[in-house]
Amino acid sequence: MMHVRVKLFATLRIGREKDKVYEIKDGAKAIDVIDMLNINKDDVKILLINGQDADFYEELKDGDVVSIFPPVGGG
Amino acid sequence: MFGYRGKILRVNLTTGEIKKEILDMELAKKYIGGRGLATKLYYDEVGANVEPFDENNKLLIVTGPLTGTAAPTGGRYMVVTKSPLTGTIACSNSGGFFGAELKSAGYDVIIIEGKAKSPVYISIEDDSVEIKDASHLWGRVVSETTDELKKVSKEKAKVLCIGPAGEKLSKIAAVINDYDRAAGRSGVGAVMGSKNLKAIVVKGTGKVDIHDEDNLKQVVQDCIKKIRDNGVTGQGLPTYGTAVLVNIINENGVFPTNNFKEAYFEKADNISGETMTDKYLVRKNPCYRCPIACGRWVKIEPLNMEAGGPEYETLWAFGADCGVDDIQAIFVANHLCNEYGLDTISAGATIAAAMELYEKGLIKDDEIEGTPLKFGNKDAIIEWTKKMGLREGLGDKLAEGSYRLCKMYGAPELSMSVKKQELPAYDPRAIQGHGLEYATSNRGGCHVRGYMISPEILSLPEKLDRHSLENKAEWVKIFQDLTAVIDSLGLCLFTSFALGAEDYAKLLNAACGFDYDKDSILEAGDRIYTLERMFNLEAGIDPSEDTLPKRLLEEPIPEGPSKGHVNRLSELLPKYYEVRGWDEKGVPTKEKLQKLGL
Structure with missing residues (x-):
């Protein structure tokens, strides 16, 4: 098992913790975390792992920070 | 006359003379309006070498052909002059309601000349224009000034004014309209203050004539749907x-x-x-x-x-x-x-x-x-x-x-x-294209004139790797040219999250009876952008100023997700000049100027 910190923003915070560390199985991918939190793939517009753009199928490592944003943003 | 009202209001604060002039439609079509038209008018009338606080400087308040029409976000106007902060052309954009009211009153442009002997404001009620005493308002904050002027004017008049900062010639003073909308950047408020002009109040009862009402209605409906369906304009911005x-x-x-x-x-x-x-x-x-x-x-x-x-x-x-x-x-x-x-x-x-x-x-x-x-x-x-x-x-x-x-x-x-x-709110050390925008913007440190955050961070219209240099010069040019178009139309830049060059051309054509297409409208944007560059060069802004603060070129980001990066401008700038059709010194070539009709 490993631990990742998941930060959710904007409307994804509704009904969910905005900043929490989760225990997940080794070799889990970003999409596994998204599914675990009942987030619709279409509701994910910006996905960052440790501040870098990532895709859904990237494997996570222990201690990673995953930041997820819905389609929003501009100014 | 479609889209435009066809009138320039010229107010000389030294002599008290008020004139109404016919807008040159050839010029309007070529430079579209707003930012483009005002820059051209300013450059022709004043040139590039006046001192910003000199009585000979002029202040232009200008709308676009779509300001005050049914076009979504069609309320924008620009304040154009020479910047006391940068010495470049100053071109400050604002929203709210003042711009639409000015169009309704019957004017595309206000040109303010000279300097009043004591504080004044300009009152516009359709054809009736007067210069009035504002000594009782001098020194007062924006909300008090706006309240006072609304009280003595026609119901629902709109007010544009400066606060104490503009009066005292702060080089970062803004022009404020409708209480809290700002033509913020480049010290335009100080130029207004240098003329002893406290405010402009406008009330209009007219309307903008449209070339093809049915067509415009349809195009507007399509645009609104795109705006509503887009995540940024339909969800993110309205909610947060x-x-x-x-x-x-x-x-x-x-x-x-x-x-x-x-x-x-x-x-x-x-x-x-x-x-x-x-x-x-x-x-x-x-x-x-x-x-x-x-x-x-x-x-x-x-x-x-x-x-x-x-x-x-x-x-x-x-x-x-x-x-x-x-x-x-x-x-x-x-x-x-x-x-x-x-x-x-x-x-x-x-x-x-x-x-x-x-x-x-x-x-x-x-x-x-x-x-x-x-x-x-x-x-x-x-x-x-x-x-x-x-x-x-x-x-x-x-x-x-x-x-x-x-x-x-x-x-x-x-x-x-x-x-x-x-510089605004994005660290270019880890957003390479955006750094190029900062370095090359015609009004100095500005994010909005070539908002590379859109592709490099928000994935709109597509995702670009923010650390990569690939194609960034081309992208920056396109964003800068398209923004010049939007700023000239009188629409809000935020529509560009959802709309493209074709949409803007359709809106303009439906309103004015023009025949722009995606390419020719972007070319108009290039024309406007290049005109600003020529102005700045003549004003003595050397291309060596197309740069970034030393910290951002040499000191890596110390911590956080983008640790270790610096901006690599020197690798991008030559490509940018090339893509723009300028020489290696950053000066538009004769061929380029000819091609753009400059």
Whole structure:
């Protein structure tokens, strides 16, 4: 098992913790975390792992920070 | 006459003469309107070498052909003159309702010349235009001025004015309309103040004639649907305002903190759009005919009032850039900027520069009669905004903007500015294309004229790798050209998250009976952009100023998700000049000028 910190923003915070560390199985991918939190793939517009753009199928490592944003943003 | 009203209102404050002139339609079509038309008119009439506060300088207030029509967000206008801050062409854009009212009154452009002997305001009621005494208003803040003028004018008149900062010629003074919408950048408020012009009040009862009403109606419907269906314009901005960007930019590790010393702010969530919406949002505050409604109306607890809330740039400038994580303090600072008439980006960034000067011992304790200029001090951002707006004590120096302030203390490299205009809220060390925009913007440090954040961070219209240099020069040119078009049409830049060049061409053609297409409208944008460049070169702005502060070129981001990066401008700039059709020195070639009809 490993631990990742998941930060959710904007409307994804509704009904969910905005900043929490989760225990997940080794070799889990970003999409596994998204599914675990009942987030619709279409509701994910910006996905960052440790501040870098990532895709859904990237494997996570222990201690990673995953930041997820819905389609929003501009100014 | 379709789209345009066909009239220029010329007011000479020295002689008191008021003239109405016919707008040259050939010129209007070629430069579209707004930013393009005003730059052309200004360049032809005034040239590039007048001193900004000289009586011979002119101030242009200009709408676009789509201002005041059914086009979504069709309420924008521009303030154009020579900038006292940068010495470049100043072209400041604002929303709200003033622009549409001016069109309704029957004018595309107001040209203000000369200087009044004592404070005046201009009153416009359709054909009736008068210069009136404003000595009882001089010294008063924006809300009081606006209230007073609305009382003595026709019901629902709209007011544009300056606050004490513009009166006192602060180089970062803004023009404010409708209480809290700002033509903020480049010190345009100071030029207005230098003419002893306190305000312009306008009431109009006319309407804009449209070339093809049915066609426009259809195109507008299509555009509104695209705007509603888009995540940014249909969801993010309406729900959270531009403040939605705080967490996005911070999570990418490009949220400039403590005067760009760092780029990640631990407490960013405290000053975010989410926090604003959850705790303090009263309602949305939309501009004329806007389906996006990004404006915010918030509860300002320390002042026990409700008023216009801060934009993303403001939350950054008074927040992370000063190390402050108290959102209510930022609400107050923002409100003070609206009242004194200051550009929030330049004001906050200048305080941040002052904080670093103080930290390095260059500004001494005995100079500060007031709250210490320390990073993280929430009282400092309020007190020093006030002192800047009124030019009190050390605030007098801050009112000159960060570049001149830092130069006074022998450390100009601590001003995070380009061409002396303060950089906005994105660290270009880890957003390569955006750094190129900062370096090449025709009005100095500006994000909005070539908003590369859109592709490099928000994946709109497509995702670009922010660390890569590939195709960035081409992308920056396209964004800059398209933005010049939007600024000339009288629409809001935020429509570009959802609309493309074809949409803008369709709107313009339906309203005015023109035959622009995607390519020719972008070419018009290139024409306008290049004209601004020629102006700046003639004004003595050397291409060597197409650069970034040393810190951003040489000092890697120290911590956070974008640790280790610097901006690699020198690798991009030659390509940019090439893509623009300029020579290797950054000067538009004769062939390019000919091709654009300049």
